[in-house]
Amino acid sequence: MSIAPASDHAPALRSRDVADHTVPSGREESWRFTPLADITDAITGSTALDGGLDVEWTADPDAVVERVSAGDPRVGRSFLPADLLAARALDACAEPIVVTLPREWQGVARVSVRGRGEDAAGHVVIDAAPFSEGTVILDFTGAGRYFGALEVRVGDGARLTVVSLQDWDEGAVHVGEHHAAIGRDARLLMGHITLGGSLVRLAPTVSYGAPGGDAELLGLFFADAGQHLEHRVFVDHDTPHCRSSVLYKGALQGEGAHTVWIGDVLVRAQAIGVDTYEVNRNLILTDGARADSVPNLELETGEIVGAGHASATGRFDDEQLFYLQARGIPADLARVLVVRGFFADVLQRIGQPDLTRRVMRNVDARLGVDSMDLETWDEEHGA
Amino acid sequence: MTTLDIHDLHASVETDGGAREILRGVTLTVESGQTHAVMGPNGSGKSTLAYVIAGHPKYTVTGGSITLDGQDVLEMSVDERARAGLFLAMQYPVEIPGVSVSNFLRTSVTAVRGEAPKLRTWVKEMKGAMEALQIDPAFAERSVNEGFSGGEKKRHEILQLELLKPKIAVLDETDSGLDVDALKVVAEGVNRFQEDGTTGTLLITHYTRILRYIHPDFVHVFVDGRIVESGGPELATQLEDEGYERFLKAGASS
Numbered sequence A: 001m002s003i004a005p006a007s008d009h010a011p012a013l014r015s016r017d018v019a020d021h022t023v024p025s026g027r028e029e030s031w032r033f034t035p036l037a038d039i040t041d042a043i044t045g046s047t048a049l050d051g052g053l054d055v056e057w058t059a060d061p062d063a064v065v066e067r068v069s070a071g072d073p074r075v076g077r078s079f080l081p082a083d084l085l086a087a088r089a090l091d092a093c094a095e096p097i098v099v100t101l102p103r104e105w106q107g108v109a110r111v112s113v114r115g116r117g118e119d120a121a122g123h124v125v126i127d128a129a130p131f132s133e134g135t136v137i138l139d140f141t142g143a144g145r146y147f148g149a150l151e152v153r154v155g156d157g158a159r160l161t162v163v164s165l166q167d168w169d170e171g172a173v174h175v176g177e178h179h180a181a182i183g184r185d186a187r188l189l190m191g192h193i194t195l196g197g198s199l200v201r202l203a204p205t206v207s208y209g210a211p212g213g214d215a216e217l218l219g220l221f222f223a224d225a226g227q228h229l230e231h232r233v234f235v236d237h238d239t240p241h242c243r244s245s246v247l248y249k250g251a252l253q254g255e256g257a258h259t260v261w262i263g264d265v266l267v268r269a270q271a272i273g274v275d276t277y278e279v280n281r282n283l284i285l286t287d288g289a290r291a292d293s294v295p296n297l298e299l300e301t302g303e304i305v306g307a308g309h310a311s312a313t314g315r316f317d318d319e320q321l322f323y324l325q326a327r328g329i330p331a332d333l334a335r336v337l338v339v340r341g342f343f344a345d346v347l348q349r350i351g352q353p354d355l356t357r358r359v360m361r362n363v364d365a366r367l368g369v370d371s372m373d374l375e376t377w378d379e380e381h382g383a
Numbered sequence B: 001m002t003t004l005d006i007h008d009l010h011a012s013v014e015t016d017g018g019a020r021e022i023l024r025g026v027t028l029t030v031e032s033g034q035t036h037a038v039m040g041p042n043g044s045g046k047s048t049l050a051y052v053i054a055g056h057p058k059y060t061v062t063g064g065s066i067t068l069d070g071q072d073v074l075e076m077s078v079d080e081r082a083r084a085g086l087f088l089a090m091q092y093p094v095e096i097p098g099v100s101v102s103n104f105l106r107t108s109v110t111a112v113r114g115e116a117p118k119l120r121t122w123v124k125e126m127k128g129a130m131e132a133l134q135i136d137p138a139f140a141e142r143s144v145n146e147g148f149s150g151g152e153k154k155r156h157e158i159l160q161l162e163l164l165k166p167k168i169a170v171l172d173e174t175d176s177g178l179d180v181d182a183l184k185v186v187a188e189g190v191n192r193f194q195e196d197g198t199t200g201t202l203l204i205t206h207y208t209r210i211l212r213y214i215h216p217d218f219v220h221v222f223v224d225g226r227i228v229e230s231g232g233p234e235l236a237t238q239l240e241d242e243g244y245e246r247f248l249k250a251g252a253s254s
C-alpha cells in the first residue's frame, strides 16, 4: 500500500471558470503519462472546440433524453471541472445531453455520440431519480476529438448501470472525467469499455453523499500499436459505510501500444465502515507494448470493513497457447480464446450481452480470426 | 493400423549455461493395439520425450526423427500434430482462466474432427464421457483446470483423450498424485480408449502401481535420456521389486 498526501488524490481545485485553471506542464502527477502534445492546442484554447456531433438515442418510455442549453441548471450541479481542459470543454459545450430516469423507473436508455472528425465539446448528465433501476449505455464512435465530461447522479435507493463504450475511429481523441455522485443506499455499476481511439483519457471518479452507497467500477481496454488508453480512477470515500469495488482489465499488442491505469482510493477520516477493493490486470500480447498500473490506497481511518488493492501485468502465457494447440486448436484461435477468457469476468459483471458480443468481435478482429468461427462461444456465454 | 516411429531422437533445451541435451537417442515404435509403458526415475527425460512428440517450442530436436504413419511429425506445428492424431495428457495441465471446459472441449473437438459436432448429440456425448469419469457436470462451466485438484486435472485430461480419440496417446504421469479410487477411474478411461484395438498408448510413469489397472504389452526403462532396456510386462514386476538402481549404474557407465 502506498501512502500519499491527500493532495495527490483529490484535485486541489474544482471550478467552472476557465480563468481559475492553469496550463499543465506535463510534469504533474495527473498528466505525466498523457501525450499532451496531441491536445495542447485544446488545453490552451488556441483551437476552438466548436465542432459538431451526431447524437441519437433510444429509451424506454418515461425516460427523457434531451439536448439542453448550456445554462441548464442540471449541468454542473454535481460536477465541476478539475482542470483547464475540462473547464474549456464545459464552457464550449453548446448543447449538453441530459438523461433523466424518473423515480422508480425501470428500463434502458441508449445514447450514441458520433464524432464528425471535428474538435467537439460535449457534456452528458445522467440523473437517476430515487429508486429508479436503469441502464444507460453511452456509445462513442466516429472521428475527431471529443472533450467532455459525464456527470452522473444516482438518487437515494436507485440502482443504476452506466456503460460508456469508446469505440472511436483510428486517430480520434476522447478526454474527460466521468463523475458519479452516489446517494443514500444507492448502487452504481459504471463500466468503461475502451477499444478505439488514438488517445483516450478517462477519469472515472466517485463520491458519496450519504451512507450505504455502493460503487462497482469495471473497465476493459485493448490497445494496439499507436493507441494510448488511459483510465484514472478516483474513489473518494468521504462518507461512512459505503462500498467500492474496482476491476479494470487491459490487453495490449503492437509497438507503442500504451495503457495507463491509475487507481486512487481515498478513505477519509470520517469514512468509517468502508469496504473497498481495487484490481487492475493487464495482459501484454507482444513486445513493444507498455502498461502502466498504479494502484494507490490511502486510509485516513482504520475503522473499516476492508480495504485492498492488487495490480498485475503479465505477458501472454505460451504454456496456455501450447496446451490449446496440443488439443488441435490453431494458434490464432487459441490466442482469441485466451484473450476472450481474460476479459470474461469483466464482461460478465457488466452484464450487457450486446456489448459482450461487440467486444468479442473486436478482440477477434484484432487477433485476425473470423468471428463466425466462434458463434458457439457466444451462445454459451449468453451473449 | 497406425504407427508412431521414433528413431534415434536427440533433443536439447536452452538453459542459462547454454544448450543442454536431454534426449540422447530415443528409439521406439508404438503401433495401434499396443500399450507401451515407459518407466524411469525423476529427471530422466520422460516428460521431455512427451513434449517433443507434441512439439513444445521449448525443446530443440537436434537429431533423429518422429513419424506418424510415415508422415514427418517434426515438420508439423503443435496443432497440426494434434489434428494428425497425436495426443498428450500432460503431467501438469495448464490453467486457462475464463475459458469454460465445455467451450474448450467443443472448440478442440471441432478442430480435431474437422467439423463442429451437432449441438444435441454433442451435449449428450460430453455428459456421458464426464459421467464415465465421475466428473461433476458443473465442471463444464468452470474455467479450464483453474482451481482443479490434481486428480480433477488428470480426469479432465482423460476426458479429452476419450472425446478426441487420437491415433496415438502419450500419457505423462497421469497416475501420479491420484488416490486409488481416482487411479481406477482414470485407468478405466484409458482402457476404454484402447479397447477397440485401433489406437496406441505410450504410458509414461514413475511407479508400477498403475500397471495393475492398465496392462502394457511392452515396458521400457528410461534412464538419462534414452531407453536402456525393453521387455514385456515382467520387466515392470522386476522394477517393482528392485527399483531403478541397476539401470542407474548401467546408465552412468555407458
Ligand SMILES: Nc1ncnc2c1ncn2[C@@H]1O[C@H](COP(=O)(O)OP(=O)(O)O)[C@@H](O)[C@H]1O
Pocket: B013, B014, B015, B022, B040, B041, B042, B043, B044, B045, B046, B047, B048, B049, B058
Ligand atoms: N526447460 C528446461 N530447462 C532446463 N532444464 C530442463 C527443462 N526441462 C527439463 N529440464 C531438465 O531435463 C531433465 C529431464 O526433465 P524431464 O523431462 O521433466 O524428466 P522426467 O519427466 O523424467 O522427470 C531434468 O534434469 C530437468 O531438470
Ligand SMILES: [Mg+2]
Pocket: B046, B047, B048, B091, B172, B173
Ligand atoms: Mg515428468
